[in-house]
Amino acid sequence: MRDVAIISFAQTPMRRRVDELNEVEMLMPAVHGALAQVDMTIDDIGFTCSGSTDYLAGMAFSFVSTLDAVGPWPPIQESHVEMDGAWALYEAWVKLQLGEIDTALVYAYAKSSPGDLPMVLTRQLDPITMGPLWPDSVSIAALQARALLDTGRVTEGDLAEVAVRSRRDALANPNAQLAWDRGLDDHLAEDYLVAPLRRSDCPPITDGAAAIVWAAGDEARSKVDRPAWIRGIDHRIEPIHLGLRDLTVSESTRIAAEKAGVADGPVDVAEIHAPFTHQELILRQAMGLGGSTAINPSGGALCANPMMTAGLVRLGEVANRISAGTADRGVAHATSGPCLQQNLVCVLEGDN
Template sequence: MTSTEPDPGQVAVVAFAQSRHARATEGLSEVEMLLPVLRDVLGQTGLSTGQIDFTCSGSSDYLAGRPFSFTMALDGVGAWPPIAESHVETDGAWALYEAWVKLLTGEAETALVYSYGKSSVGDLPEVLTRQLDPYCLAPLWPDSVSLAALQARALLDAEATSERELAGIAARSRAAAADNPHAQVRGTSPDAATLLADAYVTQPLRRHDLPPVSDGAAAVVLATGRTARRLTSRPAWIRGMDHRIEAHSPGARDLTRSPSTRLAAEHAGLFDPGAPPVDVAELHAPFTAQEVVLRDALRLGEGTAVNPSGGPLTANPVMAAGLIRIGEAAARIARGEARRAVAHATSGPCLQQNLVAVLESDGPAEDGSAAGGSAEDGLVKDGSVEDGQGGEGV
């Protein structure tokens, strides 16, 4: 079924762009950080803002420290004449979900999705305490690293993982990021044994178990059916997408499992009988131990390459990191490196809320180099798109 012509309601990722994520952007305002990413993603499709039917973004006022911070970012879009536009106060993966639903209604054929976050302006672990239950949790100021450490300890106690396995996840992620010019933690990748020699940051977590603090932005263009084909020769079709939430309090949950991820994956069709194997998984696991939980929830086996981009352990621009997972998974498909990929995004303490998207190419995966292009190129452009125009009806 994956090699047949998609029906008109089918939606694909046709372009993806992201910034070079950094500990702190050099004095750029949010819109200054976002603008080149928007130009890049639109440039890949040849579409102008006016040819986009729907725009949706994700960001957080608390991250920026300013109310209505997203209104400034809109300056980068060029919303004139007025555009159909919406915003979610969470990771851009959910903005993509909103846009996907909009496209499924048939009211729009193309959508621009973007998100951004400058974690550097505040003290991120402290800022994130403000998203906890304001009566019984937030007054204790439990930082996000400590909460992740509680989850990691629960997994170690349950013998679901080991500190050595966690170090291995970190080492693998860093090695993978060596090929990703957008990643922040790159270059030499010490092996697990070397990493394990480090002292604890928040026991049982060591430095390598934590994501870097990152500033960054990402953008995706979605399109339906024939329009998607006009815009790229290799659309990454979204075969299913779903997200689920769990109880808020970490003390009310089994932190070693992620039933919401499992449920979302079921609804997204990840486990559909007869579906081809999953070649690539881009998981929004900012902490090493969370990858263990997610692999289990998504039933990923040895045949699936997890976070070949390096994942959030090598660049974690909060509010964009989830959208980047979808973009990275789509880019693998666009480059012919994967036939079927799963992308995951999370929100809230200890994986409270999870989104799963299943992406597929039209045909079988080719050899990694067949489609040409490097990680930097993003998606391959369609030669049939002329004069930078996206075709009629867009």
């Protein structure tokens, strides 16, 4: 496998609603921030790939107009996925492995705020047997939470612990949208939003953008002191019908983690894309993470959940910690679809 590393990551401050900027304007600080940190311009980039969704923009091929944030002239090699930017990063990784390019720019963005997000997300369900019922994303997640609680493996208190820890850790993350220090009792005293989930078990609705710069081998070493090398990356998907899978485990994450080699060494830090509290517990189990691993020191998706972007942010957060020297080996995870339908796992490492 060719040595490829994340050498730069930038994100916008995550906010509930960005009204005063259009998508291009919102995206530009992330793209140009990531490039400027390593003294690069778009001319130095071999391949550009982005993740976003037309369902939020409300128009077809919306990603074409946001290419203006990059400045695609003279013409550039470019691609797009209607998925989280973590999968755009995967496409760029494949391209880097092929050896035709040495650098890549990956970005993702979403304005989740203009529409009715939990209802927009029903459009990713089976369009014949589920979509017409309009089961909003919080309700669908609550079905999974109930199934997990019914196993007796976790309690509502365990869900509350995830929320309390995440929002407290987010106090140290200047880009977090939600950050506070509140106790378990405060959480458990909340009314149910959709039982068994309380509002604090759910992610916020977030507008924001993020960008990552990839480089291979010596190109990476020449740009930064400590590149965050990719040691393994894999993604897997499960059936769309909730009834066809065991919602209390994440088989696709387990397989992806195995293929990516999570268990091949100690994990100092893990950034897990778990929009709902109970999902972190499922994912930790699927990846075998616990003990000495710092879980979501950024606060995770419970503190900022920009659609199509929160997964890419997880990769950036881990890479930043490796490049800063506060971690040697880390795991980043991204998810997509209802109840953790599709999952990507990536192992990153710094040189010693």
